Amino acid sequence: MSAVPQPAPAVTVRAPAKVNLHLGVGPLRADGFHPLDTVYQAVSLYDDVTVTDARAWSVGVTPVGGVDVNDVPLDDTNIAVRAGRALVAHHGTDRCARIEVAKGIPVAGGMAGGSADAAATLVALDRLWDLGTSDDDLLALAAGLGSDVPFALLGGTAHGTGRGEVVEPVDDDGTWWWVVVPDDGGLSTPAVYAAFDDLGGGGGSIGAGAVRAALGTHDAGELGAALRNDLEEAALHLRPGLVATRDALRGAGAVTLLSGSGPTYLGLARDHEAAHRVRQALLDQGLTAVVATGPVAGAHVVTHG
Ligand SMILES: C[C@@](CO)(OP(=O)(O)O)[C@H](O)COP(=O)(O)OP(=O)(O)OC[C@H]1O[C@@H](n2ccc(N)nc2=O)[C@H](O)[C@@H]1O
Numbered sequence: 001m002s003a004v005p006q007p008a009p010a011v012t013v014r015a016p017a018k019v020n021l022h023l024g025v026g027p028l029r030a031d032g033f034h035p036l037d038t039v040y041q042a043v044s045l046y047d048d049v050t051v052t053d054a055r056a057w058s059v060g061v062t063p064v065g066g067v068d069v070n071d072v073p074l075d076d077t078n079i080a081v082r083a084g085r086a087l088v089a090h091h092g093t094d095r096c097a098r099i100e101v102a103k104g105i106p107v108a109g110g111m112a113g114g115s116a117d118a119a120a121t122l123v124a125l126d127r128l129w130d131l132g133t134s135d136d137d138l139l140a141l142a143a144g145l146g147s148d149v150p151f152a153l154l155g156g157t158a159h160g161t162g163r164g165e166v167v168e169p170v171d172d173d174g175t176w177w178w179v180v181v182p183d184d185g186g187l188s189t190p191a192v193y194a195a196f197d198d199l200g201g202g203g204g205s206i207g208a209g210a211v212r213a214a215l216g217t218h219d220a221g222e223l224g225a226a227l228r229n230d231l232e233e234a235a236l237h238l239r240p241g242l243v244a245t246r247d248a249l250r251g252a253g254a255v256t257l258l259s260g261s262g263p264t265y266l267g268l269a270r271d272h273e274a275a276h277r278v279r280q281a282l283l284d285q286g287l288t289a290v291v292a293t294g295p296v297a298g299a300h301v302v303t304h305g
């Protein structure tokens with residue numbers, strides 16, 4: 001009897017996009033970062049990352065649901081490859097992997113898609129190679145890759161401090177309905193922070209208390225009134241055309257919020273039906289819009305075989 005060739009072992013990990021329900025930004029620090037007081041929420045747009053053992057590092061990206069992946073690098077600068085290299089360096093091994101990203105999170109949209117890929121790659125390779133990396137070590141490796149990466153591991157809803165990398169879970173047992181409106185082309189996160197500085201930002205940011213209190217009410221009206229993003233003015237300064245997107249969402253009955261450093265705009269809707277009505281109103285105006293809910297889980301294994 002001849003042996004049936006077995007496919008190479010592969011692990012697929014799913015990681016979510018994030019929104020910042022509150023993004024309070026303080027004055028520029030000496031290390032080039034800004035202190036944050038933020039509340040992250042993981043929402044139901046996902047990247048799925050599949051890893052297999054290989055002789056050299058490589059990465060491929062496939063769009064899901066019409067996401068434009070043209071600006072995602074396919075070399076060693078891809079944050080998923082950087083995550084893989086950081087993990088093997090941590091363990092002192094010299095293994096390599098092929099990384100395949102199925103990308104459903106808008107690129108450079110302020111929804112932390114690259115951070116999701118980094119978090120997913122850490123978890124996937126840890127499982128593929130049975131490395132047994134501790135949660136604390138995964139969080140530390142994540143923080144070394146980017147300010148948003150630890151949250152992508154955690155998921156749910158969390159308070160972020162430091163430069164955003166120090167994360168603590170926050171109680172949030174509601175289901176919140178978002179209409180996500182990506183823009184054509186991304187916005188550079190450093191450019192938005194620089195515009196924030198140029199506009200004299202960081203002097204008067206308030207804390208995340210209002211959002212945290214509103215989460216407990218389960219009332220989208222209460223949460224909508226508490227949403228805040230200190231980078232919104234800077235992003236609108238760099239991309240004035242976003243005002244039309246914001247106004248279209250408002251006209252359709254949603255409370256609006258810029259997602260992180262933008263340019264994706266978010267509309268918070270009262271419930272599932274309202275979210276789909278808002279989405280349809282935007283589609284009727286020729287905009288792209290998808291419905292997402294939060295909070296959802298952080299990076300987690302979906303297949304292992
Ligand atoms: C704005 C936020 C809000 O959650 O998200 P995005 O909109 O990018 O998804 C984050 O602060 C983005 O975090 P992330 O995208 O991981 O940024 P990093 O790679 O750590 O940093 C990229 C650059 O952004 C600026 N930066 C980032 C974080 C921070 N607290 N202060 C900063 O000034 C710095 O110029 C830094 O060099």
Ligand SMILES: Nc1ncnc2c1ncn2[C@@H]1O[C@H](COP(=O)(O)OP(=O)(O)O)[C@@H](O)[C@H]1O
Nearest residue numbers: 078079080107108109110111112113114115117
């Ligand atoms: N795996 C990746 N996915 C997306 N972007 C990546 C990735 N690796 C590197 N990048 C670079 O990071 C930039 C920011 O991407 P992304 O994380 O999607 O946005 P944001 O920081 O706005 O949340 C992109 O413009 C791209 O050049």
